Amino acid sequence: MEELETAISADGIVRSFGSNTAVDGVSLSVARGEVYGFLGPNGAGKTTLTRVLCTLITPSAGHAQVAGYDVAREPDKVRLRIGVALQDAALDDRQSGTEMLALQGRFYGLSAVATRTRVAELTDLIDIGDALGQRIGTYSGGMKRRLDLALALVHDPEVLFLDEPTTGLDPVSRARVWQEVRRLNVELGMTVFLTTQYLEEADELAGRIGIINKGKLVAEGTPSELKRTIGTDVIIVRLGSAVNDAQTALEKLEHVQRIDISGTTLTLSVTDGPGSISPVAVTLASVPNADVRELTLRQPSLDDVFLSVTGEHIRRSDNSNIGTGSTVGQTETRTT
Ligand SMILES: Nc1ncnc2c1ncn2[C@@H]1O[C@H](COP(=O)(O)OP(=O)(O)O)[C@@H](O)[C@H]1O
């Protein structure tokens, strides 16, 4: 078969559910061998676009090609060439991992021998170990996630779709999934389309990131390109009061490119961080009642990118067991 440069191309994809437009005109392109991170908060449309690209639902408008075939016109050809691990893995608790892998192999028309060979390769890769012979009902969440990944890989797909592969996993399981995704990409050259609501995950794994919000692709680029769009540095100012007066005064400073306000916190994008901190401090001192609680200089993060393209705020997922993750979301507060 002819080697394709483009693994995934979507052109103006729209998908509505009744009057709700879940995906609202998304165009994107993923090159072969790329890891593309599709980043956005809950309800942004990540799963819906993934399901369109995987031929599970048809688009309301637009076209998409995956592995060289049109998802609407030749879904069977697409399906043979993709692996899919969706957010809610449909695993049968009464079966063992080995049984499910064998079933999946037969489903894709592999011989019993070919399936066994492939499963042997995968157990190495996925590292579920002895548990593979046990009933899935006894598996931890992380093991289920890895088995689901193995199931998506039985037929050696060209393109792998992972829908929030680490949501709800503990930090150790999460790190293992990251490692596996990297290995699949680096060692086997597999193209990966991965959705996530974790900024670190996209930053860590993806060569290129598309940020989706309310069904629209609002920014796209490599992690460093996206961060560079913010300006070179970020100054965080947390005040006790007088937020508007401080904003008016700070806007006049030479290096301040933009100011985003979240409650009493001002996030300043500045072209020269070290050179700006002193003028910012002096300016704040001149604002009556500003009451500076915090003044921090840092490098821009994907959080800042998300904030600048959506105008919405970012929260730390400190109320879950995710550990290191910040998620994109709609909450009004920012705690650091
Ligand atoms: N099967 C469905 N029927 C009706 N509405 C849906 C369906 N699937 C998704 N939606 C809606 O589409 C929007 C996007 O959902 P989804 O693609 O699941 O977002 P994400 O995966 O980014 O959390 C949401 O408003 C959701 O309620």
Ligand SMILES: [Mg+2]
């Ligand atoms: Mg989803």
